Amino acid sequence: MSPNIGITPKNLKKSASILATILSNEMTLYVKTRKFHWNISGNSFMELHKLFEEQYRVLEAQIDEVAERINQLGEKTIGTMKEFIDNSTLKESPKEYASQKDMLSELLENHEQLVTEFRDYIPVFENETNDAGSADFVTRLLQQHEKMAWILRRYQV
Numbered sequence: 449m450s451p452n453i454g455i456t457p458k459n460l461k462k463s464a465s466i467l468a469t470i471l472s473n474e475m476t477l478y479v480k481t482r483k484f485h486w487n488i489s490g491n492s493f494m495e496l497h498k499l500f501e502e503q504y505r506v507l508e509a510q511i512d513e514v515a516e517r518i519n520q521l522g523e524k525t526i527g528t529m530k531e532f533i534d535n536s537t538l539k540e541s542p543k544e545y546a547s548q549k550d551m552l553s554e555l556l557e558n559h560e561q562l563v564t565e566f567r568d569y570i571p572v573f574e575n576e577t578n579d580a581g582s583a584d585f586v587t588r589l590l591q592q593h594e595k596m597a598w599i600l601r602r603y604q605v
């Protein structure tokens with residue numbers, strides 16, 4: 449049964465498809481942050497090992513909320529690694545083990561890319577799909593990414 453919440457079925461699908469891209473990117477960044485948590489080495493090992501864990505826990509919570517919001521809009525949620533990769537705008541680096549410095553810059557760039565992409569999605573929810581709930585929801589995700597980016601940026605010297 450489709451939700452009767454004042455959004456047309458076509459707009460529900462459009463909102464859900466933007467959220468599926470967001471979900472895929474959160475998954476990609478989650479896995480990348482875990483990889484860095486596992487493989488970090490250098491003089492700030494323990495500090496960054498803990499920082500990356502703190503950040504992947506934020507991403508993990510976001511992933512669940514995004515997936516459930518897609519369901520709330522009446523759509524099924526993708527859930528395979530292949531779908532996440534295919535729908536992701538962030539890139540992975542298989543077989544590469546970045547230095548501490550490069551890990552920090554790559555994560556920072558990825559968070560900044562998501563903040564920039566989310567900033568473009570918000571007016572689409574507001575003006576095209578009549579979906580104030582998703583506009584507000586994605587604004588909150590954007591703020592969390594801005595905070596994670598700020599912390600990572602402080603390590604750039």
Ligand SMILES: [Fe+2]
Binds near residue numbers: 485501
């Ligand atoms: Fe761990």
